[in-house]
Amino acid sequence: MINGNHFSLILLATNQCNAACDYCFEEPTHDRLSLDRLQIIIDKVLGHMDAHQIGALTIHWQGGEAMLLQPSWYVRAFELIRDAAAAHGKHVEHGLQTNLLAYNSDWNGIIAEMFGNSLGTSLDYPNLYRKLPGQSPEQYNTLWAHKVQMARAAGIDVKVISVLNQGTLEIGAESFYSHLVDELGIRDFQINTPFPGGETNKTKQNLSLDVSELARFHRELADIWLERGRDDNVQIGPFDQLIDYFSHRDACLPCIWGQNCADDFIAIDARGHVAQCDCWVTSYPEQRFGNLFEHDSLSALLNDSHAREGFTQRPVKLVQGDCLQCDYLAMCHGGCPVRTYSVHRSLFEKDPYCHLYQSLFQHLESRASQLAATART
Numbered sequence: 568m569i570n571g572n573h574f575s576l577i578l579l580a581t582n583q584c585n586a587a588c589d590y591c592f593e594e595p596t597h598d599r600l601s602l603d604r605l606q607i608i609i610d611k612v613l614g615h616m617d618a619h620q621i622g623a624l625t626i627h628w629q630g631g632e633a634m635l636l637q638p639s640w641y642v643r644a645f646e647l648i649r650d651a652a653a654a655h656g657k658h659v660e661h662g663l664q665t666n667l668l669a670y671n672s673d674w675n676g677i678i679a680e681m682f683g684n685s686l687g688t689s690l691d692y693p694n695l696y697r698k699l700p701g702q703s704p705e706q707y708n709t710l711w712a713h714k715v716q717m718a719r720a721a722g723i724d725v726k727v728i729s730v731l732n733q734g735t736l737e738i739g740a741e742s743f744y745s746h747l748v749d750e751l752g753i754r755d756f757q758i759n760t761p762f763p764g765g766e767t768n769k770t771k772q773n774l775s776l777d778v779s780e781l782a783r784f785h786r787e788l789a790d791i792w793l794e795r796g797r798d799d800n801v802q803i804g805p806f807d808q809l810i811d812y813f814s815h816r817d818a819c820l821p822c823i824w825g826q827n828c829a830d831d832f833i834a835i836d837a838r839g840h841v842a843q844c845d846c847w848v849t850s851y852p853e854q855r856f857g858n859l860f861e862h863d864s865l866s867a868l869l870n871d872s873h874a875r876e877g878f879t880q881r882p883v884k885l886v887q888g889d890c891l892q893c894d895y896l897a898m899c900h901g902g903c904p905v906r907t908y909s910v911h912r913s914l915f916e917k918d919p920y921c922h923l924y925q926s927l928f929q930h931l932e933s934r935a936s937q938l939a940a941t942a943r944t
């Protein structure tokens with residue numbers, strides 16, 4: 568956290584991508600971070616941590632496509648960051664989010680050393696929008712599945728993010744679960760709701776889903792997971808975190824339900840632009856906090872940013888509306904700013920998926936009570 572003892576940085580090593588997904592919210596450019604520019608960014612991030620007495624940093628490497636830089640680049644980046652962090656007495660961890668399309672065995676060494684032999688990737692089911700340039704979603708699926716298989720064979724733990732679409736609602740929760748868990752063997756995945764981020768196009772104009780249908784899908788998928796997956800160590804976010812939360816165990820809820828994501832993250836892209844997260848940094852130039860290469864320090868950039876003020880004020884503004892009456896305010900906090908902004912062009916509205924969240928919270932609160940009652944008998 569920015570205000571706690573931990574700081575999370577989403578770092579776009581490049582804004583370039585080798586895929587051409589119809590719903591992508593990023594603005595693809597050819598910019599890539601040089602090691603010299605990485606050194607400047609890291610020095611300023613560590614300086615900010617010194618100023619706020621923050622001891623630990625997690626860097627989430629993303630793009631564009633993070634694997635468009637070579638493994639040898641990451642070897643040098645890892646050393647550069649390790650040495651800089653040691654000089655400041657800080658602890659740094661790294662995470663990798665990649666579409667895996669450029670993965671080959673040359674990556675295995677650095678994935679083990681830098682990323683703890685684990686990575687995150689994305690696939691939707693059915694895949695309507697994820698594509699290689701000029702190719703079909705089916706061709707993307709085939710290549711992606713091959714790369715996942717290779718990575719797994721090398722002992723890499725692969726986690727998957729799946730964005731729901733109209734096709735997912737039509738095939739239903741049972742087919743969705745069977746495909747991901749039984750057919751593809753994915754044991755740890757997270758489902759995300761879509762939002763029309765960045766420059767508009769025809770796909771994004773038709774991304775919105777019926778929220779009642781979406782809520783029904785979530786409830787049914789949660790029930791299937793509770794019945795078949797939970798005791799078999801299958802993890803599905805956000806269900807596993809919500810069951811923990813409603814069972815009064817430690818729960819790490821996703822950022823969409825954080826107290827204020829402005830306290831938890833920043834993103835920096837390959838041009839040095841700083842914004843709330845990867846959903847903003849290339850997509851909404853008007854909401855950027857500034858450019859790190861044009862400021863002496865990250866602390867000054869964040870303090871002086873008018874755009875960032877909007878994020879910090881959002882929770883206070885939302886409790887002046889509907890959210891104040893909500894039973895789940897203390898865990899939801901009004902939902903995700905970018906999902907709100909992509910629909911309302913304002914931060915000061917509640918998340919458009921509010922009805923989904925309430926329905927899911929009620930359902931999993933009740934299921935957690937049933938689990939507790941069963942455990943007592």
Ligand code: SF4
Binds near residue numbers: 590
């Ligand atoms: S969604 Fe991800 S993989 Fe697809 S084009 Fe955008 S950055 Fe690339």
Ligand code: SF4
Binds near residue numbers: 824832906
């Ligand atoms: S804007 Fe939404 S996706 Fe981005 S960090 Fe905040 S809650 Fe998460």
Ligand code: SF4
Binds near residue numbers: 889893895900901902
């Ligand atoms: S569930 Fe809806 S009303 Fe409740 S806090 Fe979240 S956005 Fe606000």
